Amino acid sequence: MPNRVLIIDDDKELCKLLKKCVEKEDITAELAHTGTDGLKLALQGNYHLIVLDVMLPEMDGFQILEKIRSISAVPVLMLTAKTASTDKVNGLRSGADDYLTKPFVVEEFTARVLSLIRRYTTLNTGSMEETNRLSFQGLIIDLDTRIVAIGNKQIELHAKEFDILCYLAKNKGKILTKQQIYEEVWQEQYAYDDNNIMGYISKLRKSIEPDPNSQTYIQTVKGVGYRFSREV
Template identity: 40%
Template sequence: MKVLVVEDEADIRNLIKIALESEGYLVNTAVDGIEALKILKEQDFDLAVLDVMMPRLDGFNLLRKIREGSTIPVIFLTARADDMDKVLGLEMGADDYVSKPFSMNELLARVKAQLRRNHDYLASKDDDNNLLQYGDLAINADSCCAYVKNEQIELNAKEYKLLLHLMENPERVFTKKQLYNAVWDDDYYYDDNTIMVHISHLRNKIEIDPQDPEYIKTIRGIGYKLHKTGVHNER
């Protein structure tokens, strides 16, 4: 298992590295978010431990960058007593946090717990050959259920088929008529507005901001495609 530790205080950084390596983990370290991003572009990790307060690029902004293309577990180290910082970190996609000063045994226990949960989650995905995933979106073709960040969302039949078709063909641009034919399986009653309405409804259910969608992109004058920067289709 590979762990990335991002901490600007050398003593703390080195102590965490030594403790993790004593447990058998492979550890890389970075002194700030900028250095961490360079390392993340070159290597894959199973978990990251991030300090919140760092020069150049802090933990919150580093986490935002990580979540653009990765779902690895992230544990925050924070010296702040304000619970709002902890809430903000969790809402942004952190999996856990440890308040400074902390016990190294506590940190090791939280690292093990997050790696175990992530392993169990990935194992359950592998066992399900009909799970289609793209970024934070997932569809279980067996149960015809759709999820955003592991939370099930309610879709009608056409919305489900539309999302499924886009997720089966990420990055591919479709005209409105092509989408209509694929989902409605009938071009006789084709109506341009039908697709626009269903895309709008779908965005309202899967996008954080439907007016500035992260996933379903409008290709002006042509149609739509499923695309999110830094994400690759997974099956």
């Protein structure tokens, strides 16, 4: 599958030019011209890089970057027409991976895009091979070290919370009953229906969900059980 880039900039002609640049490198590019549209795509799609302008209609680049970083470690290359060093500092401190000031040479843009994607994909591939990880949209579960991370933030989980999360994640998209979860995690026969599983699921959501009520990762299937979202 080709690498995918999202370009968020209100300059439509520049977007077309940048799209042509990355497509020459066999990279698929999607475009958004407002902050709202860009954020929607950024949170829904699985991209290898996001190119993000600072000055945008409806939402600025810093607001979008903050939302992205709350759930994802995808590389972000920020663009701006401003020359003030404070913009660059603010962007990098907010989680941007690189910065380009307009006007820039398209060859430099392409080189930075390739470098960021290469670093991101190499790191992810190496991590999967070396440490047995499960990676989803903004969520990483390290099965060897029992470490869970959202973006760059490490999440502390109770042992049983981690085991439940792993079991659900390994069965992504599959509906699992309370009985199945209990017998897998506790290694005991499930004799009755209590609130034990519900309590652990509630704590898990508070730890890993961007919004505990959104069910981005762990979904409740009423009357049946739980499912790890197939969309992440």
